[in-house]
Amino acid sequence: MSALKPTPATAGSGGPSGSGGDARSERIYAAYARPAWQRWLFTRETAVIALLVGVLVWANVEVPNFDGPLTLYYLFLDLMPILLIALPMTLIIITGEIDLSVASTVVLTSAMTGVLCIDLGWSFGAAALAAIALGAVAGAFNGFLVGYVGLPSLAVTIGTLALYRGIAVGLLGTEAKTGFPDEWTDRVKERIGESSYPQVLIVFGVLAVLFVLLLHFSSFGRGVYEIGLNDEAARFSGVDVARTKLLLFVLAGAVSGLAGVYYTLRYDLARGDSASGLELQVIAAVLLGGVSIFGGRGALHGVVAGVLLIGVITSAMRLQGETENVTTIVIGLLLVASVVTPSLLAWASGRLPSRGRGKSGPGRSDPA
Amino acid sequence: MKFNTRRGTVLVALTLAASTALTACGGGDGDGDGGGGNGSSSITFLPKNLGNPYFDASSTGGERAAEEFGGSFEEVGPTNATPDAQVPFINTAAQQGVGALVVSANDPTALGDALEEARDAGVKVVTFDSDVDPEYRDVFVNQASPEGIAESQIDIIAEQIGEEGEIAILSAAANATNQNTWIELMEEYAAETYPDIEIVETTYGDDDDQTSFDKTAALLQSHPDLKGIVSPTTVGIAAAARYLSTSQYKGQVALTGLGTPNQMREFVEDGTVTAFALWNPEELGYLAAYAAHALVEGDITGEEGDTFEAGDLGEYTVGADGEILLGDPTVFNADNIGDFDF
Numbered sequence: 001m002s003a004l005k006p007t008p009a010t011a012g013s014g015g016p017s018g019s020g021g022d023a024r025s026e027r028i029y030a031a032y033a034r035p036a037w038q039r040w041l042f043t044r045e046t047a048v049i050a051l052l053v054g055v056l057v058w059a060n061v062e063v064p065n066f067d068g069p070l071t072l073y074y075l076f077l078d079l080m081p082i083l084l085i086a087l088p089m090t091l092i093i094i095t096g097e098i099d100l101s102v103a104s105t106v107v108l109t110s111a112m113t114g115v116l117c118i119d120l121g122w123s124f125g126a127a128a129l130a131a132i133a134l135g136a137v138a139g140a141f142n143g144f145l146v147g148y149v150g151l152p153s154l155a156v157t158i159g160t161l162a163l164y165r166g167i168a169v170g171l172l173g174t175e176a177k178t179g180f181p182d183e184w185t186d187r188v189k190e191r192i193g194e195s196s197y198p199q200v201l202i203v204f205g206v207l208a209v210l211f212v213l214l215l216h217f218s219s220f221g222r223g224v225y226e227i228g229l230n231d232e233a234a235r236f237s238g239v240d241v242a243r244t245k246l247l248l249f250v251l252a253g254a255v256s257g258l259a260g261v262y263y264t265l266r267y268d269l270a271r272g273d274s275a276s277g278l279e280l281q282v283i284a285a286v287l288l289g290g291v292s293i294f295g296g297r298g299a300l301h302g303v304v305a306g307v308l309l310i311g312v313i314t315s316a317m318r319l320q321g322e323t324e325n326v327t328t329i330v331i332g333l334l335l336v337a338s339v340v341t342p343s344l345l346a347w348a349s350g351r352l353p354s355r356g357r358g359k360s361g362p363g364r365s366d367p368a
Numbered sequence: 369m370k371f372n373t374r375r376g377t378v379l380v381a382l383t384l385a386a387s388t389a390l391t392a393c394g395g396g397d398g399d400g401d402g403g404g405g406n407g408s409s410s411i412t413f414l415p416k417n418l419g420n421p422y423f424d425a426s427s428t429g430g431e432r433a434a435e436e437f438g439g440s441f442e443e444v445g446p447t448n449a450t451p452d453a454q455v456p457f458i459n460t461a462a463q464q465g466v467g468a469l470v471v472s473a474n475d476p477t478a479l480g481d482a483l484e485e486a487r488d489a490g491v492k493v494v495t496f497d498s499d500v501d502p503e504y505r506d507v508f509v510n511q512a513s514p515e516g517i518a519e520s521q522i523d524i525i526a527e528q529i530g531e532e533g534e535i536a537i538l539s540a541a542a543n544a545t546n547q548n549t550w551i552e553l554m555e556e557y558a559a560e561t562y563p564d565i566e567i568v569e570t571t572y573g574d575d576d577d578q579t580s581f582d583k584t585a586a587l588l589q590s591h592p593d594l595k596g597i598v599s600p601t602t603v604g605i606a607a608a609a610r611y612l613s614t615s616q617y618k619g620q621v622a623l624t625g626l627g628t629p630n631q632m633r634e635f636v637e638d639g640t641v642t643a644f645a646l647w648n649p650e651e652l653g654y655l656a657a658y659a660a661h662a663l664v665e666g667d668i669t670g671e672e673g674d675t676f677e678a679g680d681l682g683e684y685t686v687g688a689d690g691e692i693l694l695g696d697p698t699v700f701n702a703d704n705i706g707d708f709d710f
Contacts, residue, residue: 065464070489074459174542174572178477185481267452269478271543274452318460323418324447 044290044342045302052309059316066316072196077189077266079311081106081259081275083204083304085282086289087211088252090303093286094215095227095245096295097146097153101138102256103278104164107271109135109260111168114177114270124184132257138164139253140246147245161279169272177270188265200262207255212300220244228295284331285310288338309334409439411660412461413653414471416498417449420575421628422602423472425710426496426653430470433657436679439467439664441657449541449575451475455482462486468660470653471505472497476545480504492663496656497649498545506663506670507690509656511647512697514546517600518553520645520697521624522562525596528622528642532564533595536587538608538625540575540601550600568594573604580607588617599625605644609635629700629708636705643701650710652694655681659692 040046059066076083085102092099109131116127142160146153190199215221223239231241264270289306291298310331317327413430415423427443434441444460446453451474461469462485469491473479476499483493483504496509511517525535537554539547551570558565568591573580580603588594588611599605605625609632612618618640627644635641658678659668668674674686684692700708 068463068465070459070463074456074463078456078459176475176478176543178475189481263452267455267478268481269451269475271451271475271478273448273450273541273543276448276450276453314456315460318444318456319463321442321444323444 043299043302044338045299045305048289048302048305048309048338052305052312055309055312055316059312063316063319065319069196071315071319073191073198075311075315076198076201078315079307080198080200080204080262080266081278082282082285082307082311084207084255084259084262085252085278086286086303086307087207087300088248088255089282089286090289090291090298090300091211091215091221091224092153092248092252093283093291093293094224094295094298095248096231097245097248098157098283098293099139099142099153099249099252100157100279100283101142101160101164102252102259102282103275104161104168105135105138105253105256106260106263106275106278107273108138108164108168108171109257110264110270110274111171111177111272113261113264114180115171117180118177118270124181128261131261132254135257135260136250136254139249139251139256142253143246143249146249147242165272172270172272178268180265180268185265185268188262203258208300208304215300220247224248225296228292228297281310284335288335290338293339409434409437409661409664410467411439411441411657411664412464412466412469413441413443413445413657414454414457414461414469415443415445416454416472416474417447417575418443418445419447420449420603421631421710422649423497425628425649426472426656428710429650429653429655430657431653432650433654433661433679437658437661439657439661442466449474451478454479458482458486461491462489465489466491467664468492468494470494470496470656470660471500473500473545474498475543476500492660494656494660494663496652502689505690507659507668507686507692509652509659509692509694511649511652511694513693514549514553515557516696517626517645518550519557520699521550521598521600521626522554522558522565524624524643524645524699525598525622526558526562526565528624529565529595531562534566534568534591534593535596535598536568536591536594537570538580538583538587538597538599538601538604539570539572540604542572542574544575544601547600554598554600573599573601573607575601575603577603577607580604581611584608584611585615588615588621594621596622596624599623599627601625602627602631602646605641606631606635609640613638613640626697627700628710629705630710632700633705636700636702643699645697645699647694647697648708648710651681654679655684655692655694659684 065071089099089102112134113127113131116122116130117124138160142153142156145151145156188198188200191197192199192201215224223234223244226234226237226239227241227244235241263275267274285307286303287293288309289298289303291303313330314327317330411430411434413427415426431441444457446457454474458469458471458479459482469486471479471493473495479500483500487493493505494507494509495505497511499508502508529535537551539551555567558567569587571583571587573583584597584607587597597608599608605623605627608623612621612623613635623641624644626646628646628649632641632644655678658676662668662676663670668676668686670686670690672686672688675683678684686692
């Protein structure tokens with residue numbers, strides 16, 4: 001999944017070590033220089049998964065009550081909004097854009113659900129669909145400004161971060177909407193059979209499969225990577241850059257809308273101050289999962305592992321009685337380490353004499 | 369195609385390795401740890417948020433009580449005072465199987481399901497300071513009757529401004545359960561008892577120092593005839609006092625409300641504030657911890673008429689709806705503020 005830019009290593013540069021570099025006429029792609037299992041194993045995604053497994057083992061052994069029956073159940077319930085929104089956020093960040101308005105969209109759609117269902121007496125299903133549609137509209141507004149008007153997504157979504165939360169607070173006034181129908185609030189908390197996995201995981205699973213197909217197994221997905229690497233080149237190779245960006249922001253909005261509906265049901269509550277800081281948790285998890293903030297690289301399995309890693313650390317440290325601040329510091333350090341390590345690796349591998357890596361351009365070298 | 373097969377094999381191998389490792393650890397250690405957190409009088413305090421002097425005082429009281437009856441004490445909480453941030457801590461208490469959870473709720477209903485799940489896991493639930501709906505908890509330790517609080521604050525401000533003129537209210541968050549109840553009662557009581565006093569505006573400082581400070585400035589600007597401010601929240605009154613003490617309104621605009629003596633001492637000494645009220649939060653936490661202990665021990669069940677001993681404070685009786693009333697608020701002024709340290 002990694003470097004998409006084939007870097008032809010000319011015969012003069014010595015060829016990659018250990019894989020028949022004698023064939024002088026052959027073009028050798030740096031990214032494919034090593035056997036498949038190595039290319040698969042030595043990636044950031046694998047590193048995150050390994051770290052996740054390590055932390056899980058540590059928590060099971062060292063943290064009292066972590067191995068109890070409720071831990072995973074609550075862990076997934078807590079993580080669900082982050083898991084959901086991380087899917088479209090991954091695609092957006094791979095194109096080199098960002099969406100900071102997702103948490104505000106969650107609150108806006110939650111408020112909308114509250115107003116439609118509680119005040120106007122709509123059935124919850126209809127209110128939820130309307131809320132998801134509103135999320136898509138909110139995303140389309142971002143996507144239009146970023147894709148077609150060409151404004152920087154950072155600026156646009158900082159604006160809509162304030163705007164959407166402002167509208168939500170305006171809709172709700174000073175009160176909180178509560179008392180959503182029990183059959184719906186109970187539904188999000190149901191488990192799959194007797195296991196400790198909540199049923200909402202199935203919804204996430206379906207969406208995850210769809211996003212994996214979209215990003216990793218479709219031409220749309222190739223376009224997403226291409227935009228992140230070089231949007232000029234993407235345009236010339238036939239990728240509709242503006243439309244792709246618009247669609248991604250619409251997806252982010254709609255999924256945030258779904259997360260908003262989930263949020264409403266999970267806490268039986270629509271309030272203007274819910275989900276504060278959620279956008280940063282999502283972005284942190286995506287970056288931790290190996291997606292480059294500069295765009296062009298990353299994979300969904302790493303992101304899912306990144307979300308779970310943050311969730312497991314938070315849950316374990318809470319069980320140990322650490323304060324939120326300590327947890328935030330640990331996750332912050334982890335994030336910095338995850339951003340710095342590839343650069344260090346690139347620097348280190350750049351110093352190795354036998355590789356013609358310097359040609360792949362600054363900041364783009366691939367540790368894999 | 370070749371790649372995919374190999375990739376698949378590695379994936380399967382990794383998954384297997386991981387799941388084996390996990391199952392082994394999970395199974396081996398399961399029973400040993402379960403008993404650890406399950407002491408009968410292990411009490412967890414969950415205030416609205418951490419870093420709030422008011423809740424620091426109540427936790428001090430709770431800890432003192434726990435020492436007296438020989439239980440263990442822990443304080444946990446979110447940094448933001450919102451219900452969705454409180455829920456994971458309630459879940460954690462259920463996972464740990466603590467004896468009792470003592471909560472000040474950020475929302476009367478939103479914590480309901482989480483508290484019910486905790487009770488299903490055998491945790492006794494005591495609310496203090498801010499209640500949830502009665503079906504979600506065992507008992508509520510009430511700091512003072514809402515009427516008592518509302519009336520004492522209006523009486524204090526009325527005395528200071530000569531029973532007439534414009535006053536404003538600087539509250540906490542717009543959703544705050546307590547504050548909204550008190551404000552409603554203050555409005556009723558003022559209208560009945562002091563017809564010449566007009567409450568011109570209620571503004572919300574979100575229990576944030578800077579926001580409350582800015583809102584005070586805005587109040588004074590938009591109401592030039594304002595004679596007094598009532599701030600029924602400890603963060604609000606301190607921020608308002610800080611603003612008043614350095615402005616031209618010092619001594620001109622009266623300020624009262626609910627504050628802690630340590631926060632307000634300098635403003636009482638420099639004349640910005642004449643008198644303010646509060647129950648003693650340390651006693652509140654102390655009583656809540658004893659109520660939790662009595663529930664864990666089975667001395668009370670939360671039924672009306674149950675009685676229990678609360679250390680220094682003496683005997684308390686559970687009232688209607690599982691409420692336990694601490695007592696009347698204390699009024700602090702220049703004469704008595706030296707006697708208190710919280």
